[in-house]
Each structure stands twice: as structure tokens, then as C-alpha cells.
Amino acid sequence: MKALLEVKDLKKSFGSRQAVDGISFEVEEGDVFGLLGPNGAGKSTTLSMICGLLKANSGSVTVGGYDIAAESMAAKKLIGIVPQEPALYTQLSAKANLRFWGRINGLRGKELNRAVDEVLDLVGLTDRASGRIGKFSGGMKRRLNIAAGLIHSPKLLIMDEPTVGIDPQSRNHILETVKNLKQKGITVIYTSHYVEEVEALCNQVAIMDNGTIIAEGSLAELQKKGGQFQELNIDLNSYPEKAQSAIQMLPGVEETFLIDQKLKIVTPNAEQILPLALEAISRQGVTIGEIKIHKPNLESLFLKLTGKALRD
Amino acid sequence: MKKTIAVVSVGIRQMLADPLYLVFALAVPLLMTWVMSFLPTGDGSYEMAILGVLVMFVGLNIITSAGGYIIDEKQTGTWQRILASPTSYWELMTGYFIKIFVLAWLQSLVLLLSSKYLFGAPWNQGYLEVVVVLTVYIFAMTGLGLFIAGFVKSTGQVQMVAMAVVMVGTMLGGVFFPIEEPSGIIKLIGTVSPQSWAARALQEILTSGINLTTLVTPLLWMSAIGLLLLIGGVLKLQLES
Numbered sequence: 001m002k003a004l005l006e007v008k009d010l011k012k013s014f015g016s017r018q019a020v021d022g023i024s025f026e027v028e029e030g031d032v033f034g035l036l037g038p039n040g041a042g043k044s045t046t047l048s049m050i051c052g053l054l055k056a057n058s059g060s061v062t063v064g065g066y067d068i069a070a071e072s073m074a075a076k077k078l079i080g081i082v083p084q085e086p087a088l089y090t091q092l093s094a095k096a097n098l099r100f101w102g103r104i105n106g107l108r109g110k111e112l113n114r115a116v117d118e119v120l121d122l123v124g125l126t127d128r129a130s131g132r133i134g135k136f137s138g139g140m141k142r143r144l145n146i147a148a149g150l151i152h153s154p155k156l157l158i159m160d161e162p163t164v165g166i167d168p169q170s171r172n173h174i175l176e177t178v179k180n181l182k183q184k185g186i187t188v189i190y191t192s193h194y195v196e197e198v199e200a201l202c203n204q205v206a207i208m209d210n211g212t213i214i215a216e217g218s219l220a221e222l223q224k225k226g227g228q229f230q231e232l233n234i235d236l237n238s239y240p241e242k243a244q245s246a247i248q249m250l251p252g253v254e255e256t257f258l259i260d261q262k263l264k265i266v267t268p269n270a271e272q273i274l275p276l277a278l279e280a281i282s283r284q285g286v287t288i289g290e291i292k293i294h295k296p297n298l299e300s301l302f303l304k305l306t307g308k309a310l311r312d
Numbered sequence: 313m314k315k316t317i318a319v320v321s322v323g324i325r326q327m328l329a330d331p332l333y334l335v336f337a338l339a340v341p342l343l344m345t346w347v348m349s350f351l352p353t354g355d356g357s358y359e360m361a362i363l364g365v366l367v368m369f370v371g372l373n374i375i376t377s378a379g380g381y382i383i384d385e386k387q388t389g390t391w392q393r394i395l396a397s398p399t400s401y402w403e404l405m406t407g408y409f410i411k412i413f414v415l416a417w418l419q420s421l422v423l424l425l426s427s428k429y430l431f432g433a434p435w436n437q438g439y440l441e442v443v444v445v446l447t448v449y450i451f452a453m454t455g456l457g458l459f460i461a462g463f464v465k466s467t468g469q470v471q472m473v474a475m476a477v478v479m480v481g482t483m484l485g486g487v488f489f490p491i492e493e494p495s496g497i498i499k500l501i502g503t504v505s506p507q508s509w510a511a512r513a514l515q516e517i518l519t520s521g522i523n524l525t526t527l528v529t530p531l532l533w534m535s536a537i538g539l540l541l542l543i544g545g546v547l548k549l550q551l552e553s
Contacts, residue, residue, distance in 0.1 A: 051396040076398040087389030089322060091329035096322070103318035104397045132329075148393075 004029045004078075004156055004187050005050065010059035012045055019045040021211035022059070027156070027189060027204070032182050034202030034219075035191040036298060042211040043191045044084070047160055050189070051081055063156060077106070080154030084161045086145040090134035094125055094144050097133060098151055105152035119147035123177060139170020146177060157181065158189045163197065175200065195299045199223070205298065209306050222298055229254060230270040231300040232277065234263045235289030246280040253277075255304060261289075266304050315399045319407025320414065323381065327415060336376075337419050341369035342426055349431035359519055360511070362433050364488040366423045367511045371453050371478045374416050378457025379470035382408065382549070405546050409454060416450045438517035441524055445517065448531050449510035452538035456506070459541035462548030481505035506534045 005027040012020040020042045027033040035043050048054040050061050052068045052075065061068040066075035088097050095116060102112045120126045123143040133141060142162060149157055159178070163171045178201050181188055192198055198205055199219065206216040215222055236243050244258050247265060252273050255266040267273045270293040281288060294300060327333050348361040385391035394404055424442070427433040435442075456477065464470050482488065484501040487508055501508070509530040516522045524531075 053392055053396055073398045073400070076396065079396065081393060081396050083389045083393065085389055087393040089326050089390065090388075091326045092322065096325065100318055100322045101393075101397075104315055104394055104399050106315075106398060108314070 002029055003027065004031075004064055005189070006060075006062045007046075007050065008060045010046065010049060010061065011057045012042075012049060012054060013057055018211050020049070020056075023206075023208070023211070023213050024059075025206050025213060025216060027187060029155070029187050030185045031204050032178065032188045032190060032202045034198035034205040035189060035208060036193065036195065036198050036205055036302070037191075037208035038193055041208040043208055044160055045211075046208070047081075047158055047189070047191065051079060051158060052076055077152075078155040080149040080152065080157045082146050082149040082157065082159040082162050084164060086141040088133055088141065088144060088148065091132065093130050094120065094133055094136075094147075095129040097144065098147060101148040102151045107152055115151050115153070119150050122150065122180070123147045124173065137167075137170070139166045139173070142166055142170060142174060143177070146174065150181075154186075156187045156189065160191050161193070162190075163192070163194065195297055195302075199298060207298065207302055207305070209302075214305050215301060222301060225301050228268060229266045229300050229304050230268070231294040231303060232265040232267060232270040232273060233290075233292040233294065234265070234277065234281070235291075236261050236263055236281070237287040237289050239284060239286045242284045243281045243286045246284050247277055250276050250280060257303065264303060266300065313403075315403045316407040316410065319394070319399075319404055320411045323407065323411035324414060327377065327381070327411075333377075337369070337373045337415070338422060341365055341419070341423055344369070345423060345427050345431055349427075349433075353434075356515070356519065359433065360515055361488055362427045362431070363511050363514045363518070364482065366420060366427075367449070367487055367507045367514070368478055368482045369423070370416050370420055370450065371482070371507055372474055373419055374412055374450065374453040375457040375460055375474035375477065376470055377415060378408070378412050378454060379461040379464050379474070380467045381412075382458075382461045383464065383467050383470060401550055405458075405549070409458070409542075412454050412457060413450055416454070417446070420446050420450070433518075435518045437521045438523075441517040441522070441527065442514060444524060444531065445510060445513045445527065448534045448538070449506055452506040452510075452534040452541075455538035455540070455542035455545065457545075458549070459545035462545040462552070478507065481507040482511075487511040504537070506537055509534055 003026040008024050009022050010020055010024070011022050023046065035046065037043050045054065049056045050068065052072045055069070063075040064078045068075045089100070098116045098119060099112060102115055107115055120129050123146055125140065125143060125147065128136070128140065133144060136144065146162065163174050175197065178188060178190065182201065190198065190201055203219055205219050205222050206213045208214070215225065240258050240261055240263060244256050244263055247253060247256050247263065250273060252269060253265055253267050257264040265273065265277065278288070344365045345362055348358065348365055351358040351361055382391065395401065424435065428435045460470065460473050464473060480501060484498055513527050513530045
């Protein structure tokens with residue numbers, strides 16, 4: 001497969017803060033590529049550089065063979081963006097907005113009319129085409145935001161956390177839309193800090209933290225890596241530090257992390273550790289609230305690699 | 313060019329669909345023009361006041377539209393979305409410029425026609441000259457508006473700066489009332505303020521019937537100010553983008 005997007009040694013700093021620190025990755029045609037990481041990991045800065053909105057300090061981005069810095073117009077024709085917050089004209093109707101974004105992307109006449117009808121249908125807003133979007137719900141605006149990104153049939157659709165802060169029904173609709181795009185063979189970059197979304201949608205994943213890519217590969221590869229570890233979460237009512245010290249000594253415990261009153265234990269076999277952990281905790285006179293065993297996933301891999309939870 | 317027209321079209325539609333904009337740009341100045349029509353006629357103060365309202369509100373409209381609209385676009389993300397499309401910065405800025413220009417002309421036209429036909433202002437001559445002076449004035453104020461847009465960060469700041477610039481330039485520039493033998497800072501404001509130049513030129517055209525050849529100085533001055541500020545503002549905004 002040919003790489004539609006190539007990112008090479010990309011760096012960007014703001015003052016003394018290194019927001020993106022020499023990342024490289026490729027996205028092949030037809031991939032749904034997940035860029036996963038906590039807030040402040042550098043995902044949005046990376047996307048801004050890919051779109052040509054921010055100039056990189058060094059490194060390169062090529063889209064469809066066009067360098068975003070040197071041949072920006074040709075590269076931008078291939079890109080559609082879906083910003084985190086709906087970037088739309090609230091005083092105008094859904095249709096007027098889509099017509100504008102179509103014209104800005106070079107569509108005219110019948111081609112524009114057809115594209116507007118198609119994307120309205122795709123996001124399920126055909127019956128609200130004439131409605132002023134200032135009166136739309138948050139979820140409807142998000143769906144229209146996706147339609148605006150798709151209006152010119154881009155080869156590469158960049159979606160920046162499109163489901164943050166919306167109701168479950170709209171979220172499901174958006175996830176279904178992305179699955180639909182995947183079936184149509186549209187290449188998508190999907191950033192999120194929701195592991196379950198990335199696992200449900202993406203076939204390739206890069207995990208970012210502090211401006212660098214800390215793990216990258218196919219979803220299956222990364223799940224396998226994460227699969228070596230389970231996460232045992234124990235809510236502690238008192239003396240969490242004492243409990244953590246006791247648990248660290250147990251055989252089979254890879255790492256422990258204390259986040260507020262929650263003790264997270266990374267281990268290859270949570271069920272085997274659990275009785276030993278409970279005994280060690282009770283010997284310290286610590287009382288326990290809730291216990292959860294998480295199946296291995298990208299979250300446990302992230303925790304293992306960084307010592308942080310993705311949603312911290 | 314087609315993308316520029318799209319930017320102009322969506323901008324004008326967005327503004328005209330905003331009730332607050334219509335109140336600020338049309339209803340309030342129309343009300344002020346009506347109030348001014350109660351001033352005594354004959355000594356020139358009525359004509360001066362009506363033209364003062366026009367010059368002041370057109371200036372306010374232009375500066376708040378230019379700065380406020382760009383800040384609003386940046387906050388909602390439409391600015392970034394346009395720049396992420398295959399649309400150049402220059403196509404976008406040309407679109408903004410034309411949009412502000414057209415809206416300011418529409419506002420001027422409504423105020424001039426309403427003052428003549430609704431409130432009895434004695435405008436019977438110099439129509440071509442009025443068009444030229446207003447066009448150059450709107451150009452100068454659009455330059456000023458885009459210059460300010462390059463430096464302010466919030467719509468609150470835009471409103472404060474617009475009020476300060478327009479009020480000082482209008483009131484101390486002798487737009488509403490003549491200032492006899494001004495000196496010092498008052499003289500300076502009267503000399504640099506485009507409002508002052510525009511109001512004086514319009515009044516002379518509409519009441520005394522002077523022609524374009526005698527208006528070379530105000531026209532050149534306003535064009536020069538507009539061009540300088542426009543270049544400064546557009547380059548500053550490009551640097552930020």
C-alpha cells in the first residue's frame with residue numbers, strides 16, 4: 001500500500017516548551033489511523049502542522065506526495081478537517097454552510113449541489129438542511145462539522161477529538177459515520193483520548209505523550225503488547241502510600257501507580273495477584289473501597305509506558 | 313476570485329442575519345439622524361450634525377466589523393478552517409476587505425437617503441463627489457479597522473479601541489461642531505483624523521457644491537492613511553496566521 005501521509009522528524013516548540021519532538025509516522029491509503037494520547041500530548045499541534053496551519057520548526061509533512069510547506073495548495077486539496085469544536089457560521093442554515101465550505105474547496109454548480117445533498121444524507125441531517133444551525137443541538141452541530149470536512153471528498157480526513165462533550169446518541173452516530181467512511185475506503189486520522197473509540201475504529205495506532213510517539217503499530221500489535229499486562233484497580237479509603245509500598249514487594253507486580261486514592265497495579269495476571277494484594281493491604285490496616293480488573297487494552301499499555309492514565 | 317466572492321457572500325449574510333448588528337449599524341444611527349433633524353436649519357449645524365452621525369457610525373461599524381469579525385472567526389475556528397482549505401490568505405483577506413467595504417457603503421447609502429427623504433436634509437448636489445469621498449473614507453477606515461484587528465485579542469478590546477478612536481477623531485476632530493482656531497493636540501487630531509477630513513469634505517460638497525479638484529488634499533490624505541494601515545494590518549494578521 002502507498003503512504004498517503006508521511007510525517008518525518010516533525011518538531012514544533014512554543015517558547016521553551018517542546019510541543020512536538022521529532023515524530024515520524026506514515027498513514028497508508030484506506031487506513032483509519034488513531035492518534036491516541038492525553039490532553040497536552042501534542043496531538044492537536046501535530047494535526048495543525050499536517051493541515052498547514054502551523055509551520056514546523058523542522059521536519060516534513062507530505063500528503064499524496066505534496067509537501068505541505070512547499071506545495072501547500074495541492075496538498076490542502078486532498079485534506080478535509082473536522083476540528084474539535086464545530087467551525088461553522090451559526091447565523092446561516094446547514095445547507096448555506098455546506099455550500100460555503102464546498103465553494104471554498106473549489107466545488108461549483110451541480111457538483112456542489114450533489115456534494116451538499118450527499119454529505120447531508122451521510123450525517124443524517126437532510127431534513128434539517130434549511131434550519132439555522134444556531135438552533136441545532138451540540139450533537140447535530142458536530143455532525144454538520146463532519147459533513148463540512150467531507151464536502152469536497154477529501155482523500156485524507158483529519159478528525160480532532162470529534163466526540164468530546166456530546167451525548168451518547170450523537171457519539172454513536174459519529175462513530176457509525178466513521179465506520180461508514182472506513183468502508184468507503186476514505187483515509188482517516190482520528191485523534192482521541194478515548195481508548196474504546198480508537199479500538200473500535202482504527203486499524204493503525206500511534207500513542208503520543210509529551211510530544212513524542214511512545215508506541216506505534218497496528219491495533220492488533222499494540223493490543224498484544226498491552227495484552228501482556230492487566231490492570232488491577234483498587235480504590236483505597238486510607239493510607240494509600242502504605243498500601244502501595246506493600247504491593248510493590250509482591251512477586252508478579254510489574255508497576256504500581258497511585259492516582260488520587262486509586263492504586264493501579266500493572267501485572268501479567270491480575271487474578272493471581274488479587275488475593276495476595278488484598279492480604280498485603282489488610283496487613284497495613286488499609287481499608288478498601290472498590291476493586292476492578294481491566295482487560296488488557298491500549299490504556300494498560302499507555303499506563304505501563306508512561307505511568308499515567310490517558311484521561312488524567 | 314470565486315473563493316473571495318464566497319467569503320464576501322457568507323460574511324454579508326452572516327452579518328445581516330445578526331439582529332444586534334442591524335440595531336447597531338442601522339437602527340441606532342437612523343434614530344440619531346432623526347434626533348438631529350430637530351436642530352435648527354439655516355446655520356449649517358443641522359447638516360453638520362447629520363453628516364457627523366454618518367461619519368461616526370460608519371467608522372464605528374467598520375472598525376468593530378473588521379476587528380470583531382476576524383476575532384469571532386478565529387474563536388469559532390472558521391478562520392483556521394478556511395486557511396486549512398486550498399484558499400490563500402490573500403483571497404481570504406480580499407474577501408474580508410470587500411465585505412466590510414460593501415456593508416459600510418450600504419450603511420452610508422441608507423443614512424444619506426433617509427436623511428434626505430425622511431428627515432428633510434437639503435442634499436441636492438455633488439452626488440459624484442459624495443460617492444468619491446465616501447468611497448475613500450470607507451477605504452481609510454477599513455484600513456484602520458484591519459490594522460486594529462491585527463493587534464486586539466478580544467471583541468471587548470475591539471469595542472473599546474473602536475469607541476476611543478472614533479469618538480476622539482469625531483468629537484475632537486470638529487465633526488459635530490466647528491472648533492475655532494484649534495491648537496496643540498486638538499489641531500493634530502483634526503489633521504490626522506479621516507473622520508474630520510471626510511465630514512468637512514462632505515459638508516462642503518453637499519452645502520456649497522465644491523468639485524473634486526478642490527478635494528485632492530483630503531482624498532490623498534485619507535487614501536494614504538488607509539493604504540498604510542491596511543498594509544500594516546494585513547501583514548500583522550498574516551504573521552499571526
